[in-house]
Amino acid sequence: MFLVSVLLIGACAVINLFQTYVIQDFSIFDDFNITKSQNLTGNVTDLTPDLIVSPQLFPDVDSAPTYLYSSVLTLASISVFLRVGYVLKLFLTALALITHIALFASTEIFNEYHKRDLDNEFSMFPYAAKAGLVLVFLAALLHILDRQIEFTSRTDFLWKDKLKFEQEEVETMRGINKILLENILPAHVAEHFLTSVASEEDLYHERYSSIAVMFASIPNYKEFYDETDVNKQGLECLRLLNEIICDFDKLLLKPKFSCIEKIKTIGSTYMIASGLRPGKEDQTDANTKEEHTVAILVEFAIALMTILDQINRESFQRFKLRIGLSHGPVIAGVVGAQKPQYDIWGNTVNVASRMDSTGVMGRIHVTDDTAKVLMNAGYVCECRGPTYVKGKGTLTTYFVKTPNSTGGL
Numbered sequence: 001m002f003l004v005s006v007l008l009i010g011a012c013a014v015i016n017l018f019q020t021y022v023i024q025d026f027s028i029f030d031d032f033n034i035t036k037s038q039n040l041t042g043n044v045t046d047l048t049p050d051l052i053v054s055p056q057l058f059p060d061v062d063s064a065p066t067y068l069y070s071s072v073l074t075l076a077s078i079s080v081f082l083r084v085g086y087v088l089k090l091f092l093t094a095l096a097l098i099t100h101i102a103l104f105a106s107t108e109i110f111n112e113y114h115k116r117d118l119d120n121e122f123s124m125f126p127y128a129a130k131a132g133l134v135l136v137f138l139a140a141l142l143h144i145l146d147r148q149i150e151f152t153s154r155t156d157f158l159w160k161d162k163l164k165f166e167q168e169e170v171e172t173m174r175g176i177n178k179i180l181l182e183n184i185l186p187a188h189v190a191e192h193f194l195t196s197v198a199s200e201e202d203l204y205h206e207r208y209s210s211i212a213v214m215f216a217s218i219p220n221y222k223e224f225y226d227e228t229d230v231n232k233q234g235l236e237c238l239r240l241l242n243e244i245i246c247d248f249d250k251l252l253l254k255p256k257f258s259c260i261e262k263i264k265t266i267g268s269t270y271m272i273a274s275g276l277r278p279g280k281e282d283q284t285d286a287n288t289k290e291e292h293t294v295a296i297l298v299e300f301a302i303a304l305m306t307i308l309d310q311i312n313r314e315s316f317q318r319f320k321l322r323i324g325l326s327h328g329p330v331i332a333g334v335v336g337a338q339k340p341q342y343d344i345w346g347n348t349v350n351v352a353s354r355m356d357s358t359g360v361m362g363r364i365h366v367t368d369d370t371a372k373v374l375m376n377a378g379y380v381c382e383c384r385g386p387t388y389v390k391g392k393g394t395l396t397t398y399f400v401k402t403p404n405s406t407g408g409l
């Protein structure tokens, strides 16, 4: 735009200068006692024979309006194409206006044109004055338009700037919402709620043919919990439980435990599941997947025990984990409109919970099906024998041998 404007202004200036230059050259006719009026009419018959001047060099009086047109073009190109502040534009317009009007006033061609145009009703005004007036009006009009366009452009810019700022704010809020939602829901479920408009009636659910569920409780936490003045009505006990749970949560951040999903804490019981990844069930061989799903929970359980031992050493406590593990089909879903909760249901969950409640402190208690999978994966399982499980009858259950197994059937 700037280049176009400069080119146009330059072209107009060249036209004007060229014409002026030719006119100025007519001063040579003075030396030959020839009046300019004679020359300007293009009459060359009175020239002395030794002066040969090409008739084309004489500007035609009829070309006087082209001065005005090129001046109009100059002002228009300053106004339309130059993308600068209105003050600078005004300055350039004024400069162009003064230059052009001065040019009109100083060149004879306008007088000649005026003389030829005497029968016109506005002929009492010299043509240069009329042209100047037209240019002044045009400059004023263009200036008003410039101000309007600049005002619109500035408002537009401010709106765009505000919109950009608001869009960035929306993106930031979206990011925060995502982080918050991912803290209460698994990442893939959070993604579902962030990307789709789900109504309250739509129940979000997933079916899995084989996932592993683990309940890890601290049975002796109940004995530790006490509401006395010494521990600020139970606050200190809660603080320690929070520390334990937070340390457990940190374990989940390890890449090797990325397939494990924390479901919730129920009192001092930590409930997790592995294999809750929709669409990824068929990717590997079913048996290998099942072994990995169960084995990773055993790995996690061993890590939890190690962490709790560490906390015991630091806080002079004797907490022990009692772990129940089972695997099989479950149904997962999100329930509730306010504070929605992702949870899993099914016989597998009930059995895992029972394995915990009927288990032994410091040991991982599993069903015979789960024990078989673990033994295939290379773990050693000790048969506990027949165990009565409420609602299920008598089941043969196993303890998984771990580096820190304390025995005790």
Ligand SMILES: Nc1ncnc2c1ncn2[C@@H]1O[C@H](COP(=O)(O)OP(=O)(O)OP(=O)(O)O)[C@@H](O)[C@H]1O
Binding pocket: 266, 271, 343, 344, 345, 346, 349, 350, 351, 353, 354, 390, 391
């Ligand atoms: N999604 C879940 N979250 C937490 N605990 C669960 C979940 N599903 C089942 N349980 C627990 O599993 C255990 C076994 O459930 P089940 O339905 O077999 O028995 P129940 O009759 O409800 O048992 P109880 O009356 O002893 O609680 C229950 O203690 C229940 O609290």
